[in-house]
Amino acid sequence: MSILEYSISDHIALIKLNRPEARNALNPEMVVRLADAFKDARDNEDVRVIVLTGEGSTFCAGADLGELIPIISGAKEPKDEWDERVAENRNLIFEALLRDFDTEKPVIAAVQGHAIAGGLEILQGTDIRVAGPDLKFGVQEVKWAIFPGGGSTVRMPRQMPYAKAMELLLTGDLILSDEAKEIGFLNYVVPADEVLNKAMEIARKIAANGPIAVKAIRASVRACSGVEEKEALKIETKHANPVFATEDAREGPRAFMEKRKPVYKGK
Missing domain, CATH: 3.90.226.10 (2-enoyl-CoA Hydratase; Chain A, domain 1)
Structure with a gap:
């Protein structure tokens, strides 16, 4: 073994x-x-x-x-x-x-x-x-x-x-x-x-959550650790913006409105 x-x-x-x-x-x-x-x-x-x-x-x-x-x-x-x-x-x-x-x-x-x-x-x-x-x-x-x-x-x-x-x-x-x-x-x-x-x-x-969002949130938290707030908010924006352009970001709200479980593809 x-x-x-x-x-x-x-x-x-x-x-x-x-x-x-x-x-x-x-x-x-x-x-x-x-x-x-x-x-x-x-x-x-x-x-x-x-x-x-x-x-x-x-x-x-x-x-x-x-x-x-x-x-x-x-x-x-x-x-x-x-x-x-x-x-x-x-x-x-x-x-x-x-x-x-x-x-x-x-x-x-x-x-x-x-x-x-x-x-x-x-x-x-x-x-x-x-x-x-x-x-x-x-x-x-x-x-x-x-x-x-x-x-x-x-x-x-x-x-x-x-x-x-x-x-x-x-x-x-x-x-x-x-x-x-x-x-x-x-x-x-x-x-x-x-x-x-x-x-x-x-x-x-x-x-079960959106994998791209999960990675971006984790990356933002780590990148912002110990950074002054104003600069940290800029870093957060850099991580957040690409997430909203993904297929998953469209699938999540659509699944919510249709009252079903979202199907995330990591795209």
Whole structure:
């Protein structure tokens, strides 16, 4: 069985980290497969939403210190095709962490295990997050005198209160699911056996909407983040105007008037 499962159904791409015996740590093969899956989902016109989850008690423990880091640092010679691809393109790790790569489509995280270090950094690249109870969240790199370079010093203060982000970044402490939801980092905390179902429920709602509008709204929100309001409104207009010229934008109001379900084609 593959250490990463990837499937597409009803416009939803489901990506599952499947290396539970290693807490879904990112070794070279996982990095390559994950980066490739994100790229395929971005480029596949049938995909409208991405759901990311992990098998086992840990969503993702971050980089595999024994397998990935030696390849990135050059301390270890590549032994297979996965090692070689990472050695040739070290930016693949940041693509797998959704740091230097944009899926252009919404990513929903179904968190069924602890998300620590690189696991939390992947979550920061997602748009909507559903988690089980009593899970641990945080980045602990500072405890080992290293830097959480997967985007945490940029994204955490934007995605949760500044003071709380600084506390977590500088102490390396972990918080539980309920607190993560309370500070706005998670959308939902549900019973463990309902996490994936809840994520898929949200995915189906998004997939039923106009795909061009969904992509444009997401792109506008991201492009406007941290931008002064007057300039941000100009950016919003640039994303909004093309949407109104699409076939889907004519189909939506027409379906509303005819009291039927719209049929969107992404055109």
